[in-house]
Amino acid sequence: MPELRLNLITREWVIIATERAHRPDEFRRERSHHAGVPVSHECPFCPGQEARTPDETYRDGTPWRVRAFPNKFSALSQQGEPRRLVTGLKRTVEGVGRHEVIVETPRHDGHLAFLSEAEFGPILSAYRHRFLALYADPRVRHVILFKNHGEEAGTSLAHSHAQIVGTPVVPLQVRDRLVEYIHYLDSSGECLMCRIIADERGDGTRIVAENERFVAFVPYAALSPFHMWIFPKDHHASFGSITDEALADLGRVLGKILRTLYLGLGDPPYNLVLRSLGPDEAEVDYFHWYIAIVPRVAKAAGFELGSGMYINTALPEESAAFLRGVRDSASGKA
Amino acid sequence: MPELRLNLITREWVIIATERAHRPDEFRRERSHHAGVPVSHECPFCPGQEARTPDETYRDGTPWRVRAFPNKFSALSQQGEPRRLVTGLKRTVEGVGRHEVIVETPRHDGHLAFLSEAEFGPILSAYRHRFLALYADPRVRHVILFKNHGEEAGTSLAHSHAQIVGTPVVPLQVRDRLVEYIHYLDSSGECLMCRIIADERGDGTRIVAENERFVAFVPYAALSPFHMWIFPKDHHASFGSITDEALADLGRVLGKILRTLYLGLGDPPYNLVLRSLGPDEAEVDYFHWYIAIVPRVAKAAGFELGSGMYINTALPEESAAFLRGVRDSASGKA
Numbered sequence: 001m002p003e004l005r006l007n008l009i010t011r012e013w014v015i016i017a018t019e020r021a022h023r024p025d026e027f028r029r030e031r032s033h034h035a036g037v038p039v040s041h042e043c044p045f046c047p048g049q050e051a052r053t054p055d056e057t058y059r060d061g062t063p064w065r066v067r068a069f070p071n072k073f074s075a076l077s078q079q080g081e082p083r084r085l086v087t088g089l090k091r092t093v094e095g096v097g098r099h100e101v102i103v104e105t106p107r108h109d110g111h112l113a114f115l116s117e118a119e120f121g122p123i124l125s126a127y128r129h130r131f132l133a134l135y136a137d138p139r140v141r142h143v144i145l146f147k148n149h150g151e152e153a154g155t156s157l158a159h160s161h162a163q164i165v166g167t168p169v170v171p172l173q174v175r176d177r178l179v180e181y182i183h184y185l186d187s188s189g190e191c192l193m194c195r196i197i198a199d200e201r202g203d204g205t206r207i208v209a210e211n212e213r214f215v216a217f218v219p220y221a222a223l224s225p226f227h228m229w230i231f232p233k234d235h236h237a238s239f240g241s242i243t244d245e246a247l248a249d250l251g252r253v254l255g256k257i258l259r260t261l262y263l264g265l266g267d268p269p270y271n272l273v274l275r276s277l278g279p280d281e282a283e284v285d286y287f288h289w290y291i292a293i294v295p296r297v298a299k300a301a302g303f304e305l306g307s308g309m310y311i312n313t314a315l316p317e318e319s320a321a322f323l324r325g326v327r328d329s330a331s332g333k334a
Numbered sequence: 335m336p337e338l339r340l341n342l343i344t345r346e347w348v349i350i351a352t353e354r355a356h357r358p359d360e361f362r363r364e365r366s367h368h369a370g371v372p373v374s375h376e377c378p379f380c381p382g383q384e385a386r387t388p389d390e391t392y393r394d395g396t397p398w399r400v401r402a403f404p405n406k407f408s409a410l411s412q413q414g415e416p417r418r419l420v421t422g423l424k425r426t427v428e429g430v431g432r433h434e435v436i437v438e439t440p441r442h443d444g445h446l447a448f449l450s451e452a453e454f455g456p457i458l459s460a461y462r463h464r465f466l467a468l469y470a471d472p473r474v475r476h477v478i479l480f481k482n483h484g485e486e487a488g489t490s491l492a493h494s495h496a497q498i499v500g501t502p503v504v505p506l507q508v509r510d511r512l513v514e515y516i517h518y519l520d521s522s523g524e525c526l527m528c529r530i531i532a533d534e535r536g537d538g539t540r541i542v543a544e545n546e547r548f549v550a551f552v553p554y555a556a557l558s559p560f561h562m563w564i565f566p567k568d569h570h571a572s573f574g575s576i577t578d579e580a581l582a583d584l585g586r587v588l589g590k591i592l593r594t595l596y597l598g599l600g601d602p603p604y605n606l607v608l609r610s611l612g613p614d615e616a617e618v619d620y621f622h623w624y625i626a627i628v629p630r631v632a633k634a635a636g637f638e639l640g641s642g643m644y645i646n647t648a649l650p651e652e653s654a655a656f657l658r659g660v661r662d663s664a665s666g667k668a
Contacts, residue, residue, distance in 0.1 A: 001411050002429025004503060011506050015429060017409040075351040075645045077335050089533060090554060095336025095349060146636025154635025165637060169338060172345050173642025176510060199423060220424060273640030301488025302480025303499060306607030308507025311409045
């Protein structure tokens with residue numbers, strides 16, 4: 001019997017369609033990532049091609065290990081003021097904001113799944129730096145940090161990179177969810193995410209990885225197979241205030257998860273997104289930042305578009321058990 | 335300068351990224367649809383293969399022109415009661431509901447873009463029939479009718495078909511939007527969609543097609559290039575109460591739009607979804623049913639997933655002008 005599960009964090013029902021369920025290993029595919037091309041002269045993100053990108057906003061190391069710069073094909077203009085215009089039913093804001101690229105490794109064939117801990121640190125530090133820098137722009141109201149891995153996940157350049165966008169408005173989806181989290185806090189006295197983290201750790205069936213400060217699990221109402229969340233265990237509303245120690249812990253969990261996906265599913269395409277409030281809201285008690293990773297092993301179509309609901313053909317508990325069972329070659333542990 | 339536009343109906347901001355804009359004809363692709371295989375013995379939706387599908391729930395004509403039956407890989411179980419279970423933060427509903435396939439033509443290579451008016455009528459009648467039939471099931475709270483055309487739009491079988499799902503819950507996205515429409519009615523005294531339709535017809539720049547009872551236009555804050563809405567001009571909250579005359583008018587507009595997409599863009603993949611309330615809510619004054627058509631010419635990725643916002647690289651007014659300029663071979667008119 002299929003079942004519908006309510007995802008209290010994304011605020012939507014998910015149909016867990018066990019009748020058409022696939023076994024987790026049916027999602028495995030041939031790997032598409034090929035190591036062996038450390039530098040490509042055709043790639044604008046490679047060392048030696050720095051002049052082809054807009055002026056750097058961030059550089060770590062000499063020679064650089066991570067660098068950031070405005071997206072050459074920015075969705076928003078960095079110049080001007082985000083003036084609002086209201087005409088009848090038309091609500092317009094001038095498209096002013098920030099849109100940067102964070103190149104995560106100098107190696108053209110570098111893959112986050114196989115970076116060492118020492119290489120992960122500078123990437124997450126860059127994320128934090130640019131996150132705070134974009135919020136420091138008074139025209140920016142909300143920052144979205146994301147990574148598209150693989151062509152089916154929407155990336156056009158293979159060289160490993162993340163993107164960060166500062167918009168002059170708060171997305172309504174973010175606002176809508178916050179209102180619910182506030183209601184939850186008002187009615188229960190606690191942060192919804194703190195409660196969910198405690199429940200998941202107590203239950204254990206959906207946990208994928210955990211260390212001192214972070215826990216990763218497949219949500220109870222995962223929107224697709226292997227959908228995962230990474231939460232700081234302690235309550236923090238903004239990624240911007242993460243400490244260096246916590247960044248190191250986050251790198252270890254994230255690295256483990258990305259290796260697990262690579263090894264278990266054959267380098268699937270995925271989207272990674274950071275859900276966080278800005279530094280001005282770092283102290284609110286109703287929100288808890290997290291990272292969502294959605295492997296693109298299923299295709300959203302008319303049903304999802306027409307309802308906002310998702311159909312997940314894999315049982316979240318089975319997805320998690322499968323991921324836990326993948327042997328982690330870097331740590332040598334199962 | 336890019337701009338952000340607020341879509342009052344979907345309740346989200348869209349970044350109209352004119353800096354990275356493509357000219358409309360850059361979205362044109364090679365056609366993937368090939369006529370010439372009227373019947374395939376491998377296709378379970380073809381005449382002669384009826385025994386391979388579950389028992390019919392609808393058949394029109396002898397021999398049949400349109401037929402419907404439960405989806406063999408149904409996301410929901412047709413047996414049982416949608417019992418609710420609440421345990422701590424877990425909200426579950428047993429996955430009971432309806433999920434049917436509507437085969438739209440006996441021809442294996444039939445394409446909605448090139449059906450005659452006489453062939454369109456039976457399809458839309460079948461839509462209406464199954465829409466009402468699913469709502470007549472007391473376990474069904476909401477019905478989503480949709481069509482995925484082309485592999486990139488999520489279809490696995492090439493033979494032209496739609497799907498209809500009756501869920502035992504109302505999607506939260508539908509609820510959230512309704513609340514806003516109710517607020518709009520309360521504050522303005524009119525239906526938001528009636529107001530938008532009047533504005534669009536007065537403006538004209540985004541109109542693509544129109545006849546006595548229907549109007550099709552690219553939304554002011556279209557979420558992607560060539561995104562279109564088809565609205566009945568008169569206020570109706572439920573597709574279920576559409577008259578035969580209106581069905582004929584709808585078929586003409588829909589046929590024209592699908593031909594336009596086929597001819598102008600080279601048979602793009604698309605999703606079509608019906609947004610409607612059920613027959614019990616047919617008389618409400620705050621909602622107005624419509625059909626949305628989203629050609630899959632752009633790829634949603636991490637940004638969209640992390641924010642609910644969209645980036646549209648084509649100016650809606652240019653998308654509409656391009657579509658208006660496509661010569662319609664069936665009507666012989668530009």
